[in-house]
Amino acid sequence: MLQGLARASLEVRHMRRDAMHGTLLLMGSGETSPTMVEVHRAAISGLGAKPRAVLLDTPYAFQENVAEISARACQYFARSVGLDVEVNGVVAGADWVFCGPGSPTYALDRWAGGSAMADLLARVRAREGVTVFASAAACTAGVATVPVYEIYKVGAEPYWREGVDLLGAVGLNAVVIPHYDNAEGGTHDTRFCYLGERRLSLMERELSVGTGILGIDEHTALVIDLVDERVRVAGRGGVTVRTRGGQSVLPAGATATLAELRELLLGEGRFVAPAVPEVVAAQRTLGEIVEACEQSFAAALGSDDVSAATRTVLRLEEDIAGWSADTEQDDGGPLQARDVLRRLIASLAAHTGQRVVARIVPPLLAVREKFRCEGAYEGADAVRDALAEGGVRVEDTADGPRWSLLP
Known part of the structure; x- marks a missing residue:
């Protein structure tokens, strides 16, 4: 039974400062928008005055305007968050690492056989530094990855790619689906990172028993404290824990232990809503x-x-x-x-x-x-x-x- 899941303040800065030295932060979208500024600021609050910050452009490096995208991101982090970011710096030993939009499979292909993937896994296993995976990069954070471009844009039959599995390093057997509540399609279903219910149901059957789905809404973050082993939902939406036996939705402000989240992913836990929900301020898109x-x-x-x-x-x-x-x-x-x-x-x-x-x-x-x-x-x-x-x-x-x- 999932116990102790309670509403809390949207601002994760109230978490203990030393705990923020080991944080895995997964964002559904909005990673360089005003909606996520406070979440970013909270995540770096324990890193000292001049943390070494690295941005990986891997997921979008195929785009002709890669330099422009990186420049906009660096400007955002400098002006809004207070981070001086180095593009494609060395991951090992970095205080803060960010990876965001683009193509999940392009990133996986580029990381294969290189040191970046090993370094990313090592920092999460060591519970050190802040690691931010958002949008396309968040897709790769689980045991399997949604090939968004190939399925939604090219029309490939639904399938999974092996993921980086940062979550496996903290004992979470799951796949991550950002843009979970996307509604851009209007007349057609673009929820679940543009898969829609039909395709996600087909793909869900291919997951091994015991592997759950973490669906992160747009402009929403799942903050995993790697030191205290607690999770928090921040932002506008919620995080859906979906298994073959059903689903639970953790709303903005909800907190739980990693052990409780593992139970949910195994279909063994139950989300208990607080008696008096707390109103969480949400910034408009x-x-x-x-x-x-x-x-x-x-x-x-x-x-x-x-x-x-x-x-x-x-x-x-x-x-x-x-x-x-x-x-x-x-x-x-x-x-x-x-x-x-x-x-x-x-x-x-x-x-x-x-x-x-x-x-x-x-x-x-x-x-x-x-x-x-x-x-x-x-x-x-x-x-x-x-x-x-x-x-x-x-x-x-x-x-x-x-x-x-x-x-």
């Missing part, structure tokens, strides 16, 4: 922020409150900037959000007359100038084009931008 801004914008224009509509546009621009380092870009990511921003600006310009335009164009040009200063020229061009669609011409001069109404 970029997709939810965009949707809320669209609703606020529509309401503001509906009441002819141009000032409120303008504030909504400026607030959305700030949020997009905060999500610009997200390497995985759930819900369409900043690019799709900027498309919405452009549409809102165009709608705002079309809604107003010349008197109001004279009041709102300067702050919008300030947004454009901010994009230009940050090197986000695509965003700057989007603001300019959106203003043009709304009847405002922008010309760059030696004295700065000059605008006028189109005839």
Whole structure:
């Protein structure tokens, strides 16, 4: 029977500082988004002032923009988390190691026969350092791996690949499925890392008896304290422990011992919900922020409150900037959000007359100038084009931008 499973604070920083020296952190998604900042900060809180931090680009090294992805990730960890990260540094002896998005099987192929996989296993077995596996990398953390690209993108029949099995080093016989609650498919089932229930059920039958599934929701982390042998669920969603005999869901804030989690994976334990659930604050995803801004914008224009509509546009621009380092870009990511921003600006310009335009164009040009200063020229061009669609011409001069109404 699973005993002692209780709700706790979302912030894992309350765990004992010396325990954080040995941590395995598995993330379902959002690893470089604002939703996971506090989880990252908590994980490094016991590593000292200048921990040696290593980012492995292995899962996405096949992409043409690998350098750009790594740069965004390094920027995120430096600005939001306070980590100076080295790309593809030596794993052995590192205080903190991160591996994230891309292709699980590409990573496995590159690690095969090399020292990185052995070093990753060694640090978990030794209960030393913080090891963060997220998204594609999290897929590899169990005894078997979901070949996401081959099944979902190429159409291969469902099958398993052997995993790195970091969990086996702490006595957990399981496979890890990130993006467990994904709903991008809309009309088709993309839960369970894009497998859907039909394919996951087929694959589940191929697992050996006693092997369970750890399903980690998006923007959610399973934090495993390797020293105290306790686990905690942090973030927006939950962690599903699925076996052939049923499933248990550990919600955000839930804690348990490793022994209790092993029982659940064997189908021998039972999750007992707390009598009084604790409300855990959850940060919104970029997709939810965009949707809320669209609703606020529509309401503001509906009441002819141009000032409120303008504030909504400026607030959305700030949020997009905060999500610009997200390497995985759930819900369409900043690019799709900027498309919405452009549409809102165009709608705002079309809604107003010349008197109001004279009041709102300067702050919008300030947004454009901010994009230009940050090197986000695509965003700057989007603001300019959106203003043009709304009847405002922008010309760059030696004295700065000059605008006028189109005839």
